[in-house]
Amino acid sequence: MFTLKLDEIPEEGLELEWKEERASLLAYLKDLSKIDFDFETSLQSEVKIKKAGRLVFISGKVQTVLRLQCVRCLKEFSYPLSTTFELTLYPSIEAPSEEETELGSEEMELNFFEGGEIHLSEIACEQVFLEIPYQPLCQEGCKGLCSICGKDLNLSACECVKEEWASGFSALNKLKLD
Ligand SMILES: [Zn+2]
Numbered sequence: 241m242f243t244l245k246l247d248e249i250p251e252e253g254l255e256l257e258w259k260e261e262r263a264s265l266l267a268y269l270k271d272l273s274k275i276d277f278d279f280e281t282s283l284q285s286e287v288k289i290k291k292a293g294r295l296v297f298i299s300g301k302v303q304t305v306l307r308l309q310c311v312r313c314l315k316e317f318s319y320p321l322s323t324t325f326e327l328t329l330y331p332s333i334e335a336p337s338e339e340e341t342e343l344g345s346e347e348m349e350l351n352f353f354e355g356g357e358i359h360l361s362e363i364a365c366e367q368v369f370l371e372i373p374y375q376p377l378c379q380e381g382c383k384g385l386c387s388i389c390g391k392d393l394n395l396s397a398c399e400c401v402k403e404e405w406a407s408g409f410s411a412l413n414k415l416k417l418d
């Protein structure tokens with residue numbers, strides 16, 4: 241994992257590029273995400289870092305290809321991911337008290353900046369984490385699997401579809417009557 245000491249950042253700022261391999265990415269992200277996923281490529285990160293007084297500004301870009309599983313048809317598919325981000329890191333002393341901070345991005349940011357070190361790998365991983373879809377779909381409007389016979393409805397329809405629709409329809413009618 242890649243960390244940077246504050247003293248290593250010159251007055252004019254710093255530009256960095258690095259790669260993060262699959263194993264270390266998974267080790268970090270498995271704890272965070274409840275969604276099953278894998279990496280098809282390494283994570284490429286580039287950041288610009290600048291100090292301003294006691295604050296540190298970071299802007300950058302992360303890029304990778306994820307392997308996700310569709311929540312509807314359970315097929316695995318490639319998910320290219322590329323995102324830019326901007327962060328402001330505050331020294332821990334100036335961190336807002338716990339009551340003021342809701343568990344969220346701010347708390348994460350504080351963790352990135354400990355003991356005069358900036359945890360760049362964690363910052364990059366966090367950006368990926370934020371971009372993982374909550375309910376991955378192999379394609380927009382994936383028809384999913386039939387809940388009765390288990391057939392992939394993207395490939396062809398099945399006999400059960402009609403009944404399912406019919407029973408759903410009568411349930412709707414009942415609701416209207418009530
Ligand atoms: Zn699907």
Ligand SMILES: [Zn+2]
Nearest residue numbers: 386389398400
């Ligand atoms: Zn079916």
